Amino acid sequence: MLLLATPSCDVWLLKWPPGTRVGPHDHGESVGVFAVIKGTLTELRWNGPIPEQRTVRAGEAVLVDRGVIHDVLASDTTAYSIHVYSPPLVTMSFYTATPAGTGEFAQTDDLPLPEGTWRASEEASQ
Numbered sequence: 001m002l003l004l005a006t007p008s009c010d011v012w013l014l015k016w017p018p019g020t021r022v023g024p025h026d027h028g029e030s031v032g033v034f035a036v037i038k039g040t041l042t043e044l045r046w047n048g049p050i051p052e053q054r055t056v057r058a059g060e061a062v063l064v065d066r067g068v069i070h071d072v073l074a075s076d077t078t079a080y081s082i083h084v085y086s087p088p089l090v091t092m093s094f095y096t097a098t099p100a101g102t103g104e105f106a107q108t109d110d111l112p113l114p115e116g117t118w119r120a121s122e123e124a125s126q
């Protein structure tokens with residue numbers, strides 16, 4: 001759910017039912033930060049062949065700089081998070097790991113984001 005949209009940033013509230021996963025992606029030209037407000041999320045971040053995994057608990061926030069490829073997964077209980085993007089999020093590129101398992105990614109999709117939509121929020125709003 002888009003909570004706020006300004007020329008410099010936008011703010012989203014996301015619900016993460018158990019099993020929700022975004023998939024490896026970046027945030028285009030936007031820098032993002034997300035904070036878990038209820039429950040727990042898992043972030044995977046690729047800085048090399050093996051993704052770094054971190055648990056993000058309620059009250060914790062994570063900076064996602066421009067160019068970072070990461071994934072966010074729900075745990076076994078519903079979680080809620082606030083996401084801020086600056087400049088406002090207009091595209092997300094999605095990636096898949098290469099078959100050789102080198103940790104390299106091939107871009108599979110470049111998703112323009114119509115106002116008020118985001119892939120994870122479609123699942124999360126149900």
Ligand SMILES: [Fe+2]
Nearest residue numbers: 025027064070
């Ligand atoms: Fe993200």
